[in-house]
Amino acid sequence: MANQTGSDKLVSENIAIPNPAGLHARPAAVLATKAKSFQSDIKILFGDLSANAKSVVGIMGLSTRKGDIVRIEASGEDAAEALNELTQLIKDACGEDEHEAPPATTAPAQPVQQQPIIVDANLLTGVGASPGIAIGRIYHHRIQEFDIPEHGLAYTDEQARFLKALADASSQIEDIKVRLKEPAKQAIMSMHQELLQDPDLMAHTYTNLGEGKSAAWSWRDAFTAYSARLEAQGNAFLGERANDIRDIGRRVLALLAGVEHVEIDVPEGSILIAEDLTPSDTAALDPVKVKGFCTRTGGATSHVAILARSFGIPAVCGIDQQALLIPEGGQAIIDGSLGTLRLAPTKEQLEAAEAEIKKIEARRAEESALSQNEAKTSDGTRIEVVANIRNATDAREAIVKGAEGVGLLRSEFLFDNRDTAPSEEEQAQEYCAVAKALGSERTLVVRTLDVGGDKPLSYMPLPKEDNPFLGLRGIRVGLERPDILRTQLRAILQAAPYAKLHIMFPMIASIDELREAKAILAEEQASMGVKDVKVGIMVEVPSTAVMAERFAKEVDFFSIGTNDLTQYVLAMDRGHPQLAKQADALHPGVLAMIAMTCEGAKKHGKWVGVCGGLASDERAAPLLVGMGVTELSASIPSIPSVKATLSRWRLDECNQLAKDILEKATTAEVREHLAKTAR
Known part of the structure; x- marks a missing residue:
């Protein structure tokens, strides 16, 4: 509920910050980007402190922590809308999921x-x-050190120099992004471009310009003040982000000083x-x-x-x-x-x-030499090693690293960081680009939209949930919003001519959910005349693993998401600061669920893949194969090492390893045994 405070200002209810590290760089950037979509003046209130909600620097400078209470204050014609959407965004942790980082x-x-x-x-x-x-x-x-005059020319001249330096700095960073190519590295540079337009840094600079200071002096005063402010908070995350501010600060300063950034x-x-x-x-x-x-x-x-x-x-x-x-x-x-x-x-x-x-x-x-060979054990048993990707660029890089296909295309990348859902045409263009990058002989497994709970979308508000991990997530969101699911399925089906297309539904927990999702897919296939598409499900909840034999009658394949399966088997939030280290996919209970899934699938001749974090752990590769997994969908950098490790093991050795490991009682015993048998 919003409260009127006078002067047409609205203030939100108290909001507890759910992010493990508070509103640090990533959630702050999400929040600031969303705030910028509103015309209203918006502030984040934290005790006696306040920050411009459109400023990444300002939000980080509050030095919030998990559980801290903040409020949002807004004034303007869309204040009520801003309050509601930003309140929900903070409650949803600004979409943060820190445990999907690549190894x-x-x-x-x-x-x-x-x-x-x-x-x-x-x-x-x-x-x-x-x-x-x-x-x-x-x-x-x-x-680099710069000779900076304190006083400048006329305000308009200094302002023009400042704006040109900002534009040139952004262009330099864009050039670096192009050279980097990898999305994860590019994202860091994109955040730097966002900082170049930070309203708090701009306001501080323009205040100095108004007092007759030079553009270089004004900008240096602004970025050094804010980087010092972050470092003074005694928060490791914020101290490291101060380095990002100094980075863009010095780049612009060099341009203003007429010194080439070397x-x-x-x-x-x-x-x-x-x-x-x-x-x-x-x-x-x-x-x-x-x-x-x-x-x-x-x-x-x-x-x-x-x-x-x-x-x-x-x-x-x-x-x-x-x-x-x-x-x-x-x-x-x-x-x-x-x-x-x-x-x-x-x-x-x-x-x-x-x-x-x-x-x-x-x-x-050795790993590099084997990377383009078929993945198989030393006695010739074929195991597919494929990649987890987000887009066509990832697909091309994965092939270079030796990927034999794509075991998980995370379609969320098309839906993130935007104000409206992507159109069918937009989606189809991206899915087809990935399929064309792979070619007709490689498998492409596309997971339908997996959002909700800990992964919200600003334009698809979901009701507040006391436990979002047990609420509307994955396929439940798709069945709740069949219009979005149908649009996505039609877009995915357009990629069928270009690769061996597989469609995978996330967070399936019951046969009823699977049948409802399959019925929608069948209708869209019939309307488009598309055949020969394989249908599978993610195994992420215990009920699916326990009922694997019954599910195997109705799907073509399984893909085990070990990250979510671990937290649901162990009843441990993988983002919990005290429990995260115990939420280990090598826990005997989790491994038993994987083995159970493989046994159920085998009875009906269906294959099982693993696309969670465990598939990227080369030590776990022979263990998974020994339990019956025949496809490993790994992070791109880990593909050569996974393929090389498999080549050092015979299938009977993998089977014996799995038998020995499944008898272990603790995670420590499992890890100790894997360390002793590593090759």
Whole structure:
């Protein structure tokens, strides 16, 4: 309920923030983007503090945490609408689902602080941010300094210079996005473009301009003030986002100062040392020249660390201050797994590091060599290794990495971050693009829209639910809104001529739901004259696994979503800050459900795939195959390693491994056994 406060201002009810890390960068960006779609002035109220709801920086600066109470204040002609929609958006966690991140961006499990303390003047420590070992020569990167005049020309002249610098900076970032190609990396750069238009940064800058300051001085004052404000909150997430603000800040400042923004160019074989690196600096690094890097700032969850992991560059953040004083040119060993930098290594230490590097390189070479071969066990048993993707760009990249098809096309990418549902034509264009990228001989499994609960859409409001994970999710939303489901099915069916099309319904829990969804699909197929489309379901809830034999009579295939199946089997919210580590897909109860699904499917000759996170874990690959899984749909970076691992196992060995593992009583026992038998 909204309350009138006078002066035509409306204020919402109290809203408890559900996000595990509060309104940090991602939910703040979602909230600000939605707020910008309204004409009204909108604020987020938090105790005695308030922030412009259209400002990512302002929202992050509130330093909210899970469970904090906020309210929304709005004034203007669409204030009531803004209040209702933004209130619901916050309640729905701004669509945040932090546990779908690809393995390539997962932080190392053991930070360096947990390693034994070693008293060694030549061993500098920090936080392991990107795994791997490298030997190189020290090279320092210093931040560019600018000579900035405080006072400027006429207001209109300074304003024009400022606006041009913003436009040029956005163009530079766009060029970086094009070079990066990968969607996850591009998303970081897109967030930087959003920050260039942040209303709080703009307001601060224009206030200074109005006082006769130069554009460069005004902008520097704005971005340094806001980055300092975020760092002062004592919140690790916000401290790392301050680096993003400094990144775009320095880029614009260089343009205003007439200084070319110089991308880092280092001698080949360097270990880069810096006070900090901006995300765009990191994105521009040449992995051939940069063997690894250490920064004084940042952490394993920063955008810099994420980019380093995606490049495969060992990295250490939060390194000892002494690192900035190391003479250039000296030899060193960086260990991004342990979070250490070894200076002046001995002959024995160099030999040990070289041996480990060769071991890793040999394994990667083997994986690369096998990546384009058919995935099969050493005795020739065929296992399909396919990819989880979002769009045609992902499809093309997956094929390069060795994917034999697509086991999960997440259609949500077409529905996210927009004010209205995509049209049939828009959807068909994207689905057909993916199918054409794959070709007629490869399988394309498209999952129908999987939203609701923890994954809301702003233009499709659903009723408030006390437990959204047990409410309107997946196929339940499609059956509640058959108009959206029918439109999507017609669009998907248009891709049938270009690939081996499979359609998969998410969150099926009962035979009745399956039959209702299949009936709608059959009607659309008949109206379009499309045949030869396979129909399957996600296995994500215990009822489906338990009834697998009965479901197998009515579908062509199963695909197990181990992320959701784990939380429903264990009754543990995978986003719960205290329980997330226990919500492990290798829990014996979850593995029993997977085995049960495979047994039910086998009785009717239907195949079973896994498209959840467990399919990307190379250690789990032989276990899943031993239980009866014949398709693994993995994240793109993990495809070569999964295929290579399977090639080291015979089918009978996989079967024995599964038998042994299914007798284990605890997750720890399962993991210990997998570690002992890893190849």
